[in-house]
Amino acid sequence: MQNYAIGTPGKPWGTKEKELWLAAQVVQRSYHDEVVQQLMGIVPTGFKVVQYGSLPYDEERYPLYAIVPECFDSAKPSALVTGGVHGYETSGVQGALKFIRNNLLNYAKDINLVVVPCVSPWGYETINRWNPLAIDPNRSFYTDSPASESSQLMAFIASLEQTFTLHIDLHETTDTDNSEFRPALAARDGTTHDNWNIPDGFYTVANTTNPQLDFQKAVIDAVKVVTHIAPADSDGKIIGAQVVSEGVICYDKKSLYLCGGMTDAMYVTTTEVYPDSKQATPENCNDAQVAAVCASLNFIK
Template sequence: MSTQSHYPIGQPNTPWGESERLAWRKSTTIKRSYQEEVVPKIQKLANQFIIEQYGALSYDSTRYPLFSIKSQGWDNSKPTILITGGVHGYETSGVHGALQFLAEHASHYQQYFNFIAAPCVSPWGYETINRWNPNALDPNRSFYANTPAEESAYLLKLVESIPGKVLMHIDLHETTDTDESEFRPALAARDGIAYQPGEIPDGFYTVGDTQNPQLDFQTAVIDAVKQVTHIAPADDNNEIIGSPVVAEGVILYDMKALGLCGGITDCEFGTTTEVYPDSPTVTAQECNNAQVAAVTGALNYLIEHQLKTR
């Protein structure tokens, strides 16, 4: 079954050219406001953190400034934690979960860690509720040298500026029903390949790094999130989204090889969260809470198993 049976842009077995990318871009619409929903929450943190603009997207540099949130009184003797959200702009709880953690919980953990966060890497995607940027590029497959994705390039430069080594990077994502109904068919159409239907996992899971799994750490995140929402079960093939389940709710990707945000540092501990917001049993706030639980569970693990042994 080909994508083009379902997707209205492009011709069967033919990758998109510029005209198809333009047609796709024209099909998008603004559905919510980054300036009204996200930026005020960032600015509200200015009394607790250093807020810096690390770039602005050329699509509309006034509308889409990019902000980082950094610990005041940065202490090079402390380990550094990187939090990213909204790499896929449509994944709402990644953005608001990161901001909720910073507003409500980071003060407790700053005695142990420096924090730097980029809570909304893709504000155009946030506004249009899209996985891609306006050029039909996925920022979360674009973290590599000389990347054409502005969102990815700016974040890579921000990471290069971080003093010292990042101990942990947590990248906050969602897996939604629209991944299967819209984004995967669009991807197949864009690349001129056949669309193979898949399944959307019902629940939270994490993606660790094939090269550095840290399964005890991943399990600590899962255990923390269990208190907030349900964990995705393995399918009949013992997989989640086509990857083997290596521990409850945990799969692995080769982060750097795939150009994923989770591979932008050489951190010792890294995880990508995947919240499931389309469950009839959860609310938007519970999705945000699940992201917060993932961050706090990860940090509690580091305090218990890393800092106390140093």
């Protein structure tokens, strides 16, 4: 792997290197136009948009929004859908918005649904995995987290006082994971990260301690109607993790401080769409995310 443009190989970044990295980031799309305006125009009957916070880098530019029921029904199970924890993973955000627009009402009578379509709006605008502090929000879901994206979402979910049965977190695996984000991570931490094979297709990440493989299979079976499922590599792995069933690997979500470990939900999955596939289009990727969300909700109805 080539050395990253910032920093000295083998030496973790200090303040200077992080400032150089931040100075190199540029806004490439509009959170307001592509997310906020879209969200405000698609709120279904029986739901409301709540602002649960804003990012300290620019509070006016980066308000944080969720869609919640106007009234929670204690007789129903509750489910959480999160997108855009990694802002550069576009279909996580746009797939969540498409689900709200076209499918949310189909589940309202059976499930208390909370949807947070874009957890990391600065990352969405700059097409970044990290936040401006060079911190990965998806490794930062813990008490006193330095990532505002993570800490504000955790506080909001806790304030709802709901026991969640399901949490589905919408992500992508992209070619830039190897060309940009893993090299940057290695440079920031002063370590060496080998390239891994980017899987061509959709897969899910279950929770090591409670994988619920029947649930994962239901998601995979629904998505394979929309797009292709990632095969295992020659070692029987996907992104370095053992494949435990078709298109499914496991991570210990709590110990890694992932968004998917934020709740104690019985059914948890992280989707991974591959937008750089020759077989994929942006709409196809969004549809795969929607199919995964719907299959998850159908499983707990």
